Amino acid sequence: MAEITYEGKTFEVDEDGFLLKFEEWCPEWVEYVKESEGISEITEDHQKILDFLQDYYKKNGIAPMVRILSKNTGFKLKQVYELFPSGPGKGACKMAGLPKPTGCV
């Protein structure tokens, strides 16, 4: 598996650069993904989405579906894309340290 070192921290990631272990998530990971996603600054809006994703994941063991994310944070899908250019999955979930969903999706 690939390893990424950023600001003294080492992260194990999958082929798409998602964290392999949610427990390894830390603020440095956010900084790292922020740079690779081309996001200039983590705003309150970003934080609101990240917090919701992590809370949901801790409670349910999966990422929320997009409509649940939208309804709970109040951001329409278009706004999520404005905040996270790679979208809710490859952008926001990745930054929040959630694994990528597989199956009929």
Added chain:
Amino acid sequence: MAKIPSPEELMQVSYDMPRENWMDTKPEITEGAVAYPAKKVTMEPLGMPNPHDWNPFEEDWHLPENWEEIIYNGLKERLEKYRSLKLFMDICVRCGACADKCHYFIGSGDPKNMPVLRAELLRSVYRKDFTTAGKILGKLAGARKLDKDVIKEWFYYFYQCTECRRCSLYCPYGIDTAEITMMARELLHELGLGLHWIMDPVSNCNRTGNHLGITPHAFKEIVEFLCEDIEEVTGISINPTFNEPGHEVLFITPSGDAFAEPGIYTFMGYLMLFEEIGLDYTLSTYASEGGNFGLFTSSSMMKKLNAKMYAEAERLGSKWILGGECGHMWRVINQYMSTMNGPAPSCMETPVSPITGTVFENAAETKMVHIAEFTADLIKHNKIRLDPSRNDHLNVTYHDSCNPARAMGLMDEPREVLKAACNNFYEMPENTIREQTFCCGAGSGLNTDEIMEIRMRGALPRGNALRHVQEKHGVNMMSCVCAIDRATLPPLADYWAPGVDVSGMHELVANALVMKGEKKRTMDLRQEELPGMEDE
């Protein structure tokens, strides 16, 4: 992730055949055509043999030391167990009727994607080890020695087959090519070689009951969330039961319908229909998956994952199972279930529609009815009211999902349902529909993004047919009855026929469904305004 060529670039497919003998060409493992390998941490807890981490782009795939013996014994065991495999290995006369029927061959021009040659990759090894002619005459008899390149070639090409069985339709001998692929994948799994996109869902399903790993409380919460959206659109409050014993019907659909768009709208459609007809049913948070990625793994895994549906029906005392819009689940149910896990529990009965009294004799053995049959029967008996004008802004076509069409012969029912729910229905060309339907290009567990190039190549024939009806009839919606389709057809349409949207069948049914006590519909299930029906 590999960059995907433009449709114009991708369409330049060369069908020139190489001069050298196919046995002398080495496999080239290219990016965009080979998916991520399954991880050791996924394979190990499932008890899969020889779990290890490896990389298809590296020279050494870290095969177990006795890998040749494993393949020999694995093939021997399967030849003894399945008379069909022995037959399929022996009877092919290489007539080539299947050669140009495969979507991957059409889209790639790679000769080893001709089904006859893909099967030959395995057949040549069979000849060498298990036939007298092959043992004596070797290459002259089409036999070749197994080496590590053969293993790589198998991995590359048997995961460029979606087990769609279109080629089988044209085989004069009726060779089930999908079963050859299934056997080759089983042998690869013996060596610890599998795909992440298949094994991760298998692992989830084994652990939580569904491919996505939705936990019971999350499943319940998701369905309740969908019910809130239904209320928003219709004004009707629905409260389905979960894991409740004593209901006549257990309803099971793919977990993709409970997670991803546009599948969730189809799930809402099921719930609305059941509410309207007063169906006595329950949902299970344990048997929360209709699909079965075990079909793409091994017969033992398929058997294990299939068993939970019947175990749950027995536990809850359900008389029969109503199955949602899933594709490969119906291949498992119709072709394998009764010899794997059958007979169904004795408490189950031959399904009878409680609304129309129709006896589903075709499901007497499996006790499982496809929802398209169920709804078509309701429509035929005038048991539901539909207002198709609500779908008038849609010009709809139907993509026959491979397995419901070719593995269970479900071809007329979906069309009857769609024509009742939509005024504007147009067929794609006849050699691309019904039993001749073309794959979405990513079935059998290949619906992962890193192989988007080969997916779009495989999607070319379906995309071309779709583009045709888009230009000719203004088609803007392609309906289907498979959750993999609902995930794979949107990128297909975006690439080959931009502007066409994708829906499940029951999304369109529910949009047209006139429900008792509903408020005036101004929105569809996606909460988009219905043209001509906006609030005044």
